[in-house]
Amino acid sequence: MALSLLDRLRARRAARAAARAVGKPQYRTVPASSVPPATPARTPSRPHRTGPIARLVNRWWNRLLQSVYEGSLSEQEAQYEEGSTTRDYLWNTVGTSVWGFTFPLLTVVATQLAGVEGAGMFSMAFVVGTLLMIASNYGIRNYQVSDIEEANSFSSYQINRWLTGIAALAVGALYCALRDYDASMTTICAGVFVYKVLDGVADVYEGRLQQADKLYLAGISQALRSVAIVAAFSVLLFVTRSLEIASAGMAIAAAATFVLVTVPLALLETEKSRPASMKEVARLFTQGFPLFCALFMFNLIESMPKFVMEGSIAYENQLYFNALYFPAQGILLATGFIYKPQLVRLASIWSNPRKRRRFDLIIGAVVGVVVIISIVCGIFLGSIGIPLMSFMYGVDFEQFRPLAYCMVAAGGVTAVIDFLYAIITVLRRQSDVIRLYLIAFAASVALPLALVNLFGLAGAVASYLAVMALLLCLLVWQYAQIRKEITRRADPFA
Structure with missing residues (x-):
């Protein structure tokens, strides 16, 4: 045949x-x-080729295992280059963007899969978790990356951060007990709190990478952690429809990326730190206390309308307030993209008295950029932003259009506040702003209590904008006083 x-x-x-x-x-x-017809020959199979991501993961895993086998991560030779400004900007933007949009994405998922009320409960837990993250950070990040002479060892920074992280978790547990939350809300809070505190502790390792002029690696670490927790939360909530299980999975994902990526990356890619000194740790607590107070109080001031709403109106208003705030948060993040990668260079410019004029020009330029970003954000929100929000959340946000514009204005004000505070930190005058935050905190307690009870959600937004405007005026005045004092010291006859 x-x-x-x-x-x-x-x-x-x-x-x-x-x-x-x-x-x-x-x-x-x-x-x-x-040729026998019944036994056709088989073509030899080609070896299987893995994709670039799989190869990258395999190389990282092998490097990690080898380092553990050799007994030290910090004594290994670095493999990634430093001083790449373009790469720093790119990956810092990616990392900060993904991190910044984590909360909006999680609330959208929670709204679609658990309802408005459940999303409001999750949003409240996230607000408290963010405050715990700020407490864990202890305001040290800008101080750490501008410590160009390494007056404090990285080992001391690590011990300081772990202590503040443990304290933040303890405060979170105490908060849940004092609020007398039920088992469901307590479980949601526990998952969110663990994730946010790990976020705070991871910041010291990512700060080390920035200090070593490898900010892009910090951005990669931040992006991977954020993607992992969004994926874990979304998949578990879709499968189980349980916010408690999804929150617990989010905490596990954060812990896994922290242990497998963030910590090893910082230790492998930076110089080995000298041993920790308890004197340095104590000094960090002392030096960082004004930073902690200012940043914690600032975030508490931001969150005060939400705390007042929790005791006065339905949980769904937490979702509305946070959804309206997200475009404003975008302004804050965009401003951070511009100035945060340059903090080390700004510290160097300030250290040279002949470049102080250039320093002032940079400040003016950044403030101008914030104004432009705010205007663009307002135009976007007024055209397609509000319909897009209504589509994503399944809620009609057209009724909140005036409040959305107020939030954009508040976002611009908040971005300038954040930038001015970072500049004051570079000048090592962070203790000068504590009394200003105390004044703003007093206003943040009085105004929401009055306005939320009278006008509900609208009162919360109006009080937030008013308090932020007050704090900005106080900070501008304080910065002018600091610069005047420094100029007088440099030239007594000026």
Whole structure:
């Protein structure tokens, strides 16, 4: 019986493969009659090729295992370059963007899969978790990355951060007990609190990478952690429809990326730190206390309308307030993209008295950029932003259009506040702003209590904008006083 064309082709391939194996000519004619028709030869399979991501993961895993086997992460040779400004900006933008949009994405998922009330409960837990993250940070990040002479060892920074992280978790547990939350809300809070405190502790390792002029690696670490927790939360909530299980999974994902990526990356890619000193740790608590007070109070001031709403109006208003705030948060993040990668360079510019004029020009330029970003955000929100929010959340946000514009204005004000505070930290005058935050905190307690009870959600937004405007005026005045004092010291006859 004659062989088919497919059989003959298979026979020729088999013959060529056999010829190559024994070193004979590759193209030899094989009579069709000599090939058994019932056993067509098989073409040798090609080796499986892995994708670039799989290869990267495999290389990282092998490097990690080898370092653990050798007994030290910090004594290994670094493999990634430093001083890449373009890469720093790119990955810092990616990392900060993904991190900044984590909360909005989680609330959208929670709204769609658990309802408005459940999303409001989750939002409240996230607000408290963010305050715990700020407490864990202890305001040290800007201080750490501008410590260009390494007056304090990285080991001391680590001990300081772990102590503040443990204290923050303890405060979170106490808060849940004092609020007398039920088992459901307590479980949600526990998952969110663990994630946010780990976020705070991870910041010291990412700060070390920035200090070593490898900010892009910090951005990669931040992005991976944020993507992991969003994926874990979304998948678990979709499968189980349980906010408690999804929150617990989010905490586990944060812990896994922290242990497998953030900590090893910082230790492998930076110089080995000198041993920790308890004197340095104590000094960090002392030096960082004004930073902690200012940042914690600032975030408490921001959150005060939400705390007042929790005791006065339904949980769903937490969702509305946070959804309206997210465009304002975008302004804050965009401003951070611009100035945070330059903090080390700003510290260097300030250290040279002949460049102080350039320092002032940079400040003016950043404030101008914030104004432009705020205007663009307002235009976007007024055109397609509000309909887009309504689509994502499944809630009609057209009714909140005036409040949305107020939030954009508040976002611009908040971005300038954040930038001015970072500048004052570079000047090492952070203790000068404590009394200003106390004044703003007093206003943040009085105004929401009055306005929320009178006007509900609208009162919460109005009080937030008013308090932020007050704090900005106080900070501008304080910065002007600091600069005047520094100029007088440099030139007593000025």
